[in-house]
Amino acid sequence: xxxxxxxxxxxxxxxxxxxxxxxxxxxxxxxxxxxxxxxxxxxxxxxxxxxxxxxxxxxxxxxxxxxxxxxxxxxxxxxxxxxxxxxxxxxxxxxxxxxxxxxxxxxxxxxxxxxxxxxxxxxxxxxxxxxxxxxxxxxxxxxxxxxxxxxxxxxxxxxxxxxxxxxxxxxxxxxxxxxxxxxxxxxxxxxxxxxxxxxxxxxxxxxxxxxxxxxxxxxxxxxxxxxxxxxxxxxxxxxxxxxxxxxxxxxxxxxxxxxxxxxxxxxxxxxxxxxxxxxxxxxxxxxxxxxxxxxxxxxxxxxxx
Amino acid sequence: xxxxxxxxxxxxxxxxxxxxxxxxxxxxxxxxxxxxxxxxxxxxxxxxxxxxxxxxxxxxxxxxxxxxxxxxxxxxxxxxxxxxxxxxxxxxxxxxxxxxxxxxxxxxxxxxxxxxxxxxxxxxxxxxxxxxxxxxxxxxxxxxxxxxxxxxxxxxxxxxxxxxxxxxxxxxxxxxxxxxxxxxxxxxxxxxxxxxxxxxxxxxxxxxxxxxxxxxxxxxxxxxxxxxxxxxxxxxxxxxxxxxxxxxxxxxxxxxxxxxxxxxxxxxxxxxxxxxxxxxxxxxxxxxxxxxxxxxxxxxxxxxx
Numbered sequence: 024x025x026x027x028x029x030x031x032x033x034x035x036x037x038x039x040x041x042x043x044x045x046x047x048x049x050x051x052x053x054x055x056x057x058x059x060x061x062x063x064x065x066x067x068x069x070x071x072x073x074x075x076x077x078x079x080x081x082x083x084x085x086x087x088x089x090x091x092x093x094x095x096x097x098x099x100x101x102x103x104x105x106x107x108x109x110x111x112x113x114x115x116x117x118x119x120x121x122x123x124x125x126x127x128x129x130x131x132x133x134x135x136x137x138x139x140x141x142x143x144x145x146x147x148x149x150x151x152x153x154x155x156x157x158x159x160x161x162x163x164x165x166x167x168x169x170x171x172x173x174x175x176x177x178x179x180x181x182x183x184x185x186x187x188x189x190x191x192x193x194x195x196x197x198x199x200x201x202x203x204x205x206x207x208x209x210x211x212x213x214x215x216x217x218x219x220x221x222x223x224x225x226x227x228x229x230x231x232x233x234x235x236x237x238x239x240x241x242x243x244x245x246x247x248x249x250x251x252x253x254x255x256x257x258x259x260x261x262x263x264x265x266x267x268x269x270x271x272x273x274x275x276x277x278x279x280x281x282x283x284x285x286x287x288x289x290x291x292x293x294x295x296x297x298x299x300x301x302x303x304x305x306x307x308x309x310x311x312x313x314x315x316x317x318x319x320x321x322x323x324x325x326x327x328x
Numbered sequence: 329x330x331x332x333x334x335x336x337x338x339x340x341x342x343x344x345x346x347x348x349x350x351x352x353x354x355x356x357x358x359x360x361x362x363x364x365x366x367x368x369x370x371x372x373x374x375x376x377x378x379x380x381x382x383x384x385x386x387x388x389x390x391x392x393x394x395x396x397x398x399x400x401x402x403x404x405x406x407x408x409x410x411x412x413x414x415x416x417x418x419x420x421x422x423x424x425x426x427x428x429x430x431x432x433x434x435x436x437x438x439x440x441x442x443x444x445x446x447x448x449x450x451x452x453x454x455x456x457x458x459x460x461x462x463x464x465x466x467x468x469x470x471x472x473x474x475x476x477x478x479x480x481x482x483x484x485x486x487x488x489x490x491x492x493x494x495x496x497x498x499x500x501x502x503x504x505x506x507x508x509x510x511x512x513x514x515x516x517x518x519x520x521x522x523x524x525x526x527x528x529x530x531x532x533x534x535x536x537x538x539x540x541x542x543x544x545x546x547x548x549x550x551x552x553x554x555x556x557x558x559x560x561x562x563x564x565x566x567x568x569x570x571x572x573x574x575x576x577x578x579x580x581x582x583x584x585x586x587x588x589x590x591x592x593x594x595x596x597x598x599x600x601x602x603x604x605x606x607x608x609x610x611x612x613x614x615x616x617x618x619x620x621x622x623x624x625x626x627x628x629x630x631x632x633x
Contacts, residue, residue, distance in 0.1 A: 172465050
């Protein structure tokens with residue numbers, strides 16, 4: 024893809040190495056948080072099972088990258104990065120429940136309610152959501168309190184009843200019925216977009232970005248969030264099930280509303296490219312500390328899983 | 329009961345009027361928060377249905393009373409009071425689910441999953457839990473941020489995987505099996521006690537109580553929390569179903585572990601009285617701004633529902 028030939032050349036940036044390093048940091052911290060519980064009971068086992076099952080960690084990586092883009096460092100932002108992954112994981116556990124999407128496989132492993140049981144899965148989800156706010160409020164730096172309070176507000180708005188949860192309501196309501204492109208975008212913006220935006224915004228706040236930087240980063244995030252969902256839909260049509268961990272064409276079988284169904288495969292690919300171009304444009308004036316964000320934007324649509 | 333004849337005479341305190349006034353304040357604020365959503369969709373309807381169904385509002389009233397006891401005022405603490413009621417309500421919605429206690433009636437009305445459906449009830453619970461943290465982080469007073477961050481930490485610890493949620497895990501695990509008095513107390517301390525403690529502690533923090541006052545108030549709260557549960561168990565045995573809204577003897581039918589089953593009715597009553605005496609003792613040196621807390625302690629064991 025020729026998107027790399029923008030006004031800013033970041034072709035030398037080694038994204039794989041960047042993601043690997045950040046993933047080690049994030050997974051170590053998540054492990055530390057969960058295993059700091061003295062007695063490992065059924066509840067913490069279920070929480071760990073889902074939280075430490077090898078997700079892509081896109082939200083925490085974006086949070087750290089956004090912080091670095093405005094001059095912050097990875098350690099200051101780590102609690103927020105972990106909290107975002109906990110909220111993402113809780114949403115997956117609850118979405119997979121029999122009363123919701125009734126999914127039995129996630130990341131190639133039995134879903135939480137299959138591996139444990141339904142009540143434990145509901146409570147493990149509740150516990151991860153609550154733990155996220157415990158972690159976000161555990162940083163006892165008096166003069167940083169206002170910043171963390173702001174992050175808690177941003178994250179709770181994104182995850183809440185006018186954000187991610189309303190997105191899941193709409194997703195379920197729209198199965199087996201046709202919706203417009205606008206309705207599809209609104210649904211995905213709520214279901215996955217707003218938490219991706221909150222990840223980038225949280226990182227920028229904690230990295231002490233100024234309000235103009237934060238606004239540009241939010242535009243960046245909004246665009247990559249939608250592109251992320253389009254790529255998910257495309258992978259469901261074209262992806263290799265051995266790599267994606269999901270059955271090919273399962274969206275079509277379940278009569279789900281998807282971008283390929285509404286725009287076709289080529290139309291969806293072009294739409295995703297346009298969004299990534301807009302994302303790169305939003306951070307055009309940022310220096311090379313934002314190369315990770317630039318490379319992540321491309322990765323969003325080029326990934327194979 | 330002669331508990332009123334303690335070293336501090338609060339017999340003139342009009343608790344009914346106090347609770348009524350606070351309930352109006354709390355319900356008005358909860359209404360305002362929930363109805364500020366522009367479009368009333370299914371999700372917000374389910375959230376309102378459970379949140380505004382006329383609970384006793386014990387946690388928010390305790391939060392406000394604790395704040396006033398250390399010289400704070402009701403308005404400063406109102407967001408915390410509302411957040412605590414949201415967390416309590418979310419826990420009831422999830423506990424009532426078919427995969428959990430499978431209850432169809434709550435406060436004399438169909439439970440959330442019966443009135444709506446299971447997926448909506450799960451998401452309405454998730455949304456109320458998330459909204460609680462949104463409200464706790466919405467107070468934008470820069471020099472008060474550290475206090476609110478501390479409250480978020482206290483509340484998330486109480487509501488989380490080493491608090492309320494673990495309590496529900498143990499409650500379910502203990503059905504149809506016999507547990508000791510120690511195990512019963514630990515379970516109830518987790519399931520209901522810690523959130524009651526957090527309610528009192530949050531109020532005391534926001535009212536600018538000093539650390540000694542906060543410690544004494546936590547002892548008060550720990551004792552009334554357990555007495556509250558014992559009274560719940562006693563009402564299930566002796567209460568009037570027309571007033572309690574629950575079938576008499578339903579705990580016994582469901583083979584639940586209760587205080588009357590372990591200590592007998594008189595033994596349970598005496599245990600509850602002892603706890604209330606200890607609660608009153610903990611705040612003995614507090615002035616008459618704590619009379620609401622004193623009267624609430626008695627109300628806990630004298631209530632009929």
